[in-house]
Amino acid sequence: MSSHIESERLSNSLAELDQLTNWERRPRGDMRVDLEPMRDLARRLGDPHNSFRIVHVAGTKGKGSTCALIEAGLVRAGFSVGRYASPHVMHITERVSIDGRPVGEERLADALGAALAAFKDARREATDGQGATWFDILTVSALLIFSLEGVEWAVLETGLGGRWDSTNIVQSDVAVITNIDLEHTEILGKTRAAIAFEKAGIIKRGATVVTLLPEADEAGAVVSARAEELGSVVRRPTVSADATIEQRNVAVAGAVLDVLGKMGVMTKGASAMSEPLEQFQQKCVAVLRPELRENKEIEHFRDSEKNGNALGEQLLDPSTIEAARLPGRLEKLAVNVTSPGDNAKVNVVLDGAHVPFNLAAVLSDLSQDEKYRAPCIAVMSIAEDKDAAGLLSTMTRHDISIIFTTAGARSHSPEQLKTIADTLGLLSIVMLDPLEAYQEALAGATESGAWVLVTGSLYLVGIIRAA
Structure with a gap:
């Protein structure tokens, strides 16, 4: 990190x-x-x-x-x-x-x-x-x-x-x-x-x-x-x-x-x-x-x-x-994404929320801003000792699809997270490399007009910020 x-x-x-x-x-x-x-x-x-x-x-x-x-x-x-x-x-x-x-x-x-x-x-x-x-x-x-x-x-x-x-x-x-x-x-x-x-x-x-x-x-x-x-x-x-x-x-x-x-x-x-x-x-x-x-x-x-x-x-x-603002706590960015013949700005939020009530508060705060009312693509890693089902249940109340990834040895298996997401009716894919997952989210957001949320782990936020 x-x-x-x-x-x-x-x-x-x-x-x-x-x-x-x-x-x-x-x-x-x-x-x-x-x-x-x-x-x-x-x-x-x-x-x-x-x-x-x-x-x-x-x-x-x-x-x-x-x-x-x-x-x-x-x-x-x-x-x-x-x-x-x-x-x-x-x-x-x-x-x-x-x-x-x-x-x-x-x-x-x-x-x-x-x-x-x-x-x-x-x-x-x-x-x-x-x-x-x-x-x-x-x-x-x-x-x-x-x-x-x-x-x-x-x-x-x-x-x-x-x-x-x-x-x-x-x-x-x-x-x-x-x-x-x-x-x-x-x-x-x-x-x-x-x-x-x-x-x-x-x-x-x-x-x-x-x-x-x-x-x-x-x-x-x-x-x-x-x-x-x-x-x-x-x-x-x-x-x-x-x-x-x-x-x-x-x-x-x-x-x-x-x-x-x-x-x-x-x-x-x-x-x-x-x-x-x-x-x-x-x-x-x-x-x-x-x-x-x-x-x-x-x-x-x-x-x-x-x-x-x-x-x-x-x-x-x-x-x-x-x-007093700290990195990785409701940190809002406008990221330039260059694709063949096109330049776009994607709204990105970095927040290391890793307990359900905090993630719920983050999503609630963001939904008050017009920019974050569009569909969301989340890049997510969750540590093994966190309440994965609780965190993912929180996301069912919003229009979110998820790319599960890893952020170190203590990360929950992305495949297991996908299984939980499937049972909750959340659309998700697995990409083990966090930087590839982030790039995939940006590309998807450019095409669909979505915004991107990096969450579940401050370690993941650190990896994305350092890139």
Whole structure:
């Protein structure tokens, strides 16, 4: 999925990381039971997560876009902001952003090198850190970068669930739960209430909770109960029943900024430039050699300058919302298609929706635009652990024909997907090569006046974007 990595050091660190025992590749249904491996690694690296304030975001869908909006609002307010996200679409550095831009390869290589060294120390000393996963090591690397860069705020997206997620060693000011639907049921639970319990695990005592889940909803009730137990206030922004995905994400991000404003966080001047790479590398060395660390408390609050205004949803103006758009999330393109004696533009949408309710929302949003009311040709790959029948059932409500393809080792068999599609009355064909499938869709759309949707997998979206 990734674009080419130019840094040899980063390539080597990632290769070393990939050789670790990888929880992500263990049988689904194995669930970690504590965060001690992550805590041990963080301790060895100077507990970097204690040097900035945090907004922590969990949920079934919309986490990435919501995080990007919160980040954009905080940057607009003049703060230096780190954002940790997963998965990436084009390049692994997308997972770690500073002020809306992915970190450089060498910076990530330095931090990964420090985290891997801490992991090896833990193995040698047989402490909890020896059980760290691929995601643990990447997560602690991100936290280290944020600390060494001196960010004031970090916006952290959970990878899976919440309670035992690698990111959950932090103490956040605001915990966000975007929504809850059935996903990863073999790990997180078979009901929305069970999944909500896992995701509500990110709520910390006294933190404010922001969610769109109504209190009467089974998942919303679980979130409310957990918040009450911890003395946390729940803030539920109001959105209309027919609100688009973007409107929902903006409502949540705006509510987070409002909460911070009510907590007394004020806008401030433009954030300082990032430090030179050499200084950053020296700090990485210092992290691994405690005797080089300055023995002083890290400044924890740097909220306001004298004449600032309270943060609030007004920071999310159209240009800030535009700046926060992520690749592969309702990404709209007009693609030139050249065929013998003809030039045509085909409307293409890239969206990595991989749970039914999200795909339903994507198709509903698009149907409000005249351009996407024509028939659709979908290029689709679905991972083995996703609800293929649910995703395809969603498509029966629209005029869609499908080209099933593959996007890596974990892809569902396209032939099996076609069998499911046949039983649902969906017209489909199989083309194993994703780029050939995409070209076939463009050619078909040129002939018929259809539009093209690439969906089901962010990995597939990454392959198409890189072509």
